[in-house]
Amino acid sequence: MTKNIVLSILLIALFVFPLVVLFFYALSPGWRYPDLWPTALRLDSLRYVASQRAKLSLSLLSSFQYSLITVLCTFCMCLLPASVFARVEFRGKRILESLALAPALVPAITFSVGIHYFFIKIGAADRLIGIVAVLTIFSYPYMLRSLVAGFLAYGAEYDLCARNLGASLLMRVFRVDIPLLLPSIVAGSTVVFLVAFSEYFLVFLIGGGTVPSYTGYLFPFLNSSERSIASLLTIIFMVIPISLFFTIDRVLEHAYHRWGMTT
Amino acid sequence: MTSRSVILLKLSPLLVPFTVIFTTGVFLTILQSLGLFMPIPFEGRLFSSYAALFRGSWFYVNLGFSLYCAFVSAVLSVVLGTFLSYVIWRLPPGMQKLSVVSKVPLILPHIAVAFIVLMFFARTGYVSSVLNHLGMIESSSDFPAILFGGNGLGIILAYVYKETPFVMLLVTFMLKKYDHRQIETARMLGATKRTTFFRIVLPFLLPVINTSFIILFLYSFGAFDIPFMIGESHPSMLSIQVYNLYFKRDLINRPQAMAILVVMFAFSLVFIYLYSRIAQRIDIRFRKI
Numbered sequence: 001m002t003k004n005i006v007l008s009i010l011l012i013a014l015f016v017f018p019l020v021v022l023f024f025y026a027l028s029p030g031w032r033y034p035d036l037w038p039t040a041l042r043l044d045s046l047r048y049v050a051s052q053r054a055k056l057s058l059s060l061l062s063s064f065q066y067s068l069i070t071v072l073c074t075f076c077m078c079l080l081p082a083s084v085f086a087r088v089e090f091r092g093k094r095i096l097e098s099l100a101l102a103p104a105l106v107p108a109i110t111f112s113v114g115i116h117y118f119f120i121k122i123g124a125a126d127r128l129i130g131i132v133a134v135l136t137i138f139s140y141p142y143m144l145r146s147l148v149a150g151f152l153a154y155g156a157e158y159d160l161c162a163r164n165l166g167a168s169l170l171m172r173v174f175r176v177d178i179p180l181l182l183p184s185i186v187a188g189s190t191v192v193f194l195v196a197f198s199e200y201f202l203v204f205l206i207g208g209g210t211v212p213s214y215t216g217y218l219f220p221f222l223n224s225s226e227r228s229i230a231s232l233l234t235i236i237f238m239v240i241p242i243s244l245f246f247t248i249d250r251v252l253e254h255a256y257h258r259w260g261m262t263t
Numbered sequence: 264m265t266s267r268s269v270i271l272l273k274l275s276p277l278l279v280p281f282t283v284i285f286t287t288g289v290f291l292t293i294l295q296s297l298g299l300f301m302p303i304p305f306e307g308r309l310f311s312s313y314a315a316l317f318r319g320s321w322f323y324v325n326l327g328f329s330l331y332c333a334f335v336s337a338v339l340s341v342v343l344g345t346f347l348s349y350v351i352w353r354l355p356p357g358m359q360k361l362s363v364v365s366k367v368p369l370i371l372p373h374i375a376v377a378f379i380v381l382m383f384f385a386r387t388g389y390v391s392s393v394l395n396h397l398g399m400i401e402s403s404s405d406f407p408a409i410l411f412g413g414n415g416l417g418i419i420l421a422y423v424y425k426e427t428p429f430v431m432l433l434v435t436f437m438l439k440k441y442d443h444r445q446i447e448t449a450r451m452l453g454a455t456k457r458t459t460f461f462r463i464v465l466p467f468l469l470p471v472i473n474t475s476f477i478i479l480f481l482y483s484f485g486a487f488d489i490p491f492m493i494g495e496s497h498p499s500m501l502s503i504q505v506y507n508l509y510f511k512r513d514l515i516n517r518p519q520a521m522a523i524l525v526v527m528f529a530f531s532l533v534f535i536y537l538y539s540r541i542a543q544r545i546d547i548r549f550r551k552i
Contacts, residue, residue, distance in 0.1 A: 011347075015365050015367045016364050019367060100277060110527055114295065115284055117300070118288070137281070198370075198371070198375075200372065200373065200374050222375065222377070222378040238367075
């Protein structure tokens with residue numbers, strides 16, 4: 001029993017305590033070394049962030065936009081290939097499957113710096129489309145793995161049955177595959193969204209500073225002595241994905257309930 | 264249509280972007296490392312950027328530093344992540360929910376994790392404040408230089424903090440499929456807690472441990488965000504050396520930056536190949552036992 005308590009304290013110290021410190025830093029710009037607790041709480045950084053809300057929300061929305069488009073792109077890119085990898089046996093499948101995972105394994109900097117020059121030539125650099133393209137290539141392996149696992153979790157017979165009953169391809173995708181795959185889609189999308197939303201270097205390289213991003217907005221603050229504002233902005237950064245995931249969770253629960261499916 | 268072309272057609276949504284962006288990107292990196300396809304004409308010979316790279320000493324120092332940081336942080340994350348998920352898995356179900364707090368670093372971007380490390384381990388950081396209050400150090404200058412000390416400790420700390428939850432996620436997923444009764448059987452047959460973990464549970468987890476080690480090692484080896492924020496300049500990670508050559512110096516240095524990237528790419532491929540071969544062999548030996 002004491003061991004369990006020690007473990008709980010360890011987990012909280014490792015993962016919750018840093019957030020508590022961030023929170024107090026955000027509320028106490030005057031916190032100086034070596035005080036263990038802030039002496040006075042002030043709302044200066046809150047006021048500053050509120051005064052910057054136009055710039056802040058622009059960068060947040062932009063990050064949100066390219067992350068969501070990236071999720072959508074990875075999904076469209078991986079759905080059919082995942083069904084092939086999960087259902088069909090063919091020569092060279094293992095090599096092709098491991099090759100397809102390469103962009104997530106080899107350092108992203110190796111291909112993104114090379115493609116940067118190509119993007120400048122075709123006019124995709126410094127634009128949303130360039131960022132989405134690079135983020136998609138960098139993060140689709142997570143979607144692919146997750147969808148392959150999803151396809152393996154239920155038999156091809158579902159599809160066959162729907163086909164025998166006369167369902168068209170589109171109908172089978174939307175009425176059979178996607179509902180059954182939903183847990184894997186959500187898992188894959190979550191990872192892809194987080195990877196895209198929190199990426200700093202690729203967005204900075206391809207976007208060249210002209211496409212606003214929240215990480216790009218955040219970086220100068222993190223690197224400055226304005227610890228209070230930096231802490232507050234980091235907390236805001238966390239709130240967005242958490243509330244998004246929470247909402248999705250609720251919506252899904254509702255949807256499953258309506259379809260009579262259990263998770 | 265033959266079934267083969269149907270397969271190719273169905274794979275094309277993946278293969279086309281893969282070829283157009285990933286393969287082209289790697290290809291252009293290789294070409295530019297040779298001085299071809301440059302924005303300005305390159306005057307050196309075909310392999311002169313490689314020759315210059317291998318002649319200087321900074322490349323070897325930085326390569327060694329990158330390997331060291333990546334290796335130490337990946338090993339620590341894997342060990343800590345496996346250990347934490349195992350002990351959490353042994354907790355009563357109600358308390359297992361506590362592990363949700365470990366998701367925090369997964370959500371935080373790398374640059375924010377670097378910021379947290381900065382807040383805690385800088386000379387005037389939180390850990391230093393605590394030590395000061397405990398009377399262990401007199402002033403902030405007595406606190407050891409964990410960050411920017413030239414030993415990569417700050418980078419390693421940040422990676423371990425960011426990556427341990429990733430290992431926990433994968434290992435916990437694997438443990439959910441594990442049959443508890445195997446452990447009880449081993450204990451009934453007289454195995455100690457330690458033997459049970461090392462001989463029964465660990466071999467079962469080995470594949471996922473290997474996968475996460477490969478991912479984390481290569482990621483920290485080539486990533487940019489964390490060393491850009493809290494890394495030292497000499498020695499630096501290879502990605503930072505590439506950044507300095509590519510963005511801060513003349514265009515004439517670009518082939519050398521690209522040559523570093525080609526070496527990193529080749530190293531990653533060889534590493535993946537060798538590691539999976541070795542892991543496979545170890546796995547077979549475990550199965551024999």
